Amino acid sequence: MAIAPSERSAHLEQFVVTAKQMRAIESRVFQAGMPVAALMEKVAGLITQRLLEQWPDRTTGFGIIVGPGHNGGDALVVARELHFRGYGVKVLCPLLSKLKDLTDSHAHYAVSLGIPFVAATDDLADCDVLLDGLFGFGLTRSLTNDLAALVNTINQWSIPVISIDIASGLHTDTGEVLGTAVRASQTLCLGLWKRAFLQEVALDWLGEAELVDFGLPLADIQAVIGEPQEVRITDQAMIAALPLPRAANTHKYKQGHLLVIAGSQQYPGAAIMTALAARASGVGMLTVAVPATLQPLVSAQVPDALVLRLPENDAGVMTHLPDAVDGSRYTAIAFGPGVTPNAVDVARRVMESDRPLVIDADGLNILASDLGLDGLANRSDPAILTPHLGEFRRLFPDIDAGDRIEQVRTAAQRCGAIVLLKGARVAIADPQSGHVWLNPSSTSALARGGSGDILTGLLGGLLAQGTLRGTSPTTITQNAVWWHAQAGRYAARDRTELGVDAITLANTLIPALQWKLALP
């Protein structure tokens, strides 16, 4: 059955594949009768189209770097098409004697057309654009000797490099640099997102990444992937997960009641930032529990929140939750920002509550140093841990095998909580299924103090609302990560990456949502 192009694109955008899966999908398509050469023509035609759009001026000179496999074949077909359209084209093919048959055919044909093949990397130094067709998902070994020298040389130039499928030298699954790798300004990822694009170690090499859909049948993709273990977070799924629209006859208690427990005399701002972001989530009721002396300050900043005064010690650290703070009154609890590592009794009470829980910052440090993780698996309602890498290492010191995606999966399964590992590509793991969701679109503007407090408040607010709507806690967690990142991106458009302080970020949450909702 045919599906609409927008629906197909939303489907494709959520898949993440390994090299092995991509190879298996490709094999099915070839076995079904699609000629390899025809598919290569189709892919190269789409790449050529992108290049023509970006460089319509026919005086642009292209340097085409061709490897031994079909990535090199793609590049040669593009070279031919650019040549036919009147562009200047030079080909550098360092492994000319080792070309796969189809690639070799294209090389012969290119020579017959009079396209110049150059011998030295420096012969490309006067090109305006380089096309990297050295290796795609077939790269198996590290780049060494002459190939490594070639890559290191072009990386020193300031000529834009467009990589076909993946920046050559990156491991398709882990994103690791194998010896050395091309530093692309742009990568045209073919067919399906390879796992490397969701690995933060690869980001500096991939440049701007775009998916080029060349029509792989969804049935073949689904037959190979089965139930997806790793999923890319998409706008479409996240817009659908928002607590919108609200029921016309709702009232504030039906929109969730979040208890934020945060702050200390040393870190009063953490309570304010968490509360401001919780407020922007649209949560029906917000209560903020802080050490008593902070109450006037927090009330002044967030007058619409109920601010509870907790007993505190001489250092301004909350000492315990009085019995009057009855956890059962709340739909969700967010605990940890700025409480200091000494708020151990409060942490214990929070862990004992049966409410859906977000634990962040010092809350995580207290788990690591005092309470341990054993209490998490037996809770009736979910707990969500939101560590950055440092906190992750303290919580799970012995998890170091595999890449980030595997590590976060292991961590969730081990502790029985949802684990959200922060970073340039946030990864969220579900303890039961082992599924991992990856956020593909973010901004370095978020690498800043206070940004995590905003995420905690937003996540808490969405958890309180989503729990009542029956949204799954992993979907709510994705929703918060996505919204937080989009707000960062939206704010950075106006203010650059330097201008997205935490308060600005909190104030941008709603405008960013309007921006996303206005998109088709």
Ligand SMILES: NC(=O)C1=CN([C@@H]2O[C@H](COP(=O)(O)OP(=O)(O)OC[C@H]3O[C@@H](n4cnc5c(N)ncnc54)[C@H](O)[C@@H]3O)[C@@H](O)[C@H]2O)[C@@H](O)CC1
């Ligand atoms: N999957 C698909 O459906 C399609 C794939 N196409 C292209 O085909 C590519 C994959 O093609 P291939 O499987 O031929 O793989 P590659 O083009 O990535 O190259 C693999 C070749 O390089 C050699 N090699 C690996 N590491 C090396 C090293 N360090 N030094 C020297 N040689 C090394 C291998 O022995 C093999 O011959 C994709 O990335 C894409 O560009 C497109 O042409 C058509 C559609």
Ligand SMILES: [K+]
């Ligand atoms: K490449």
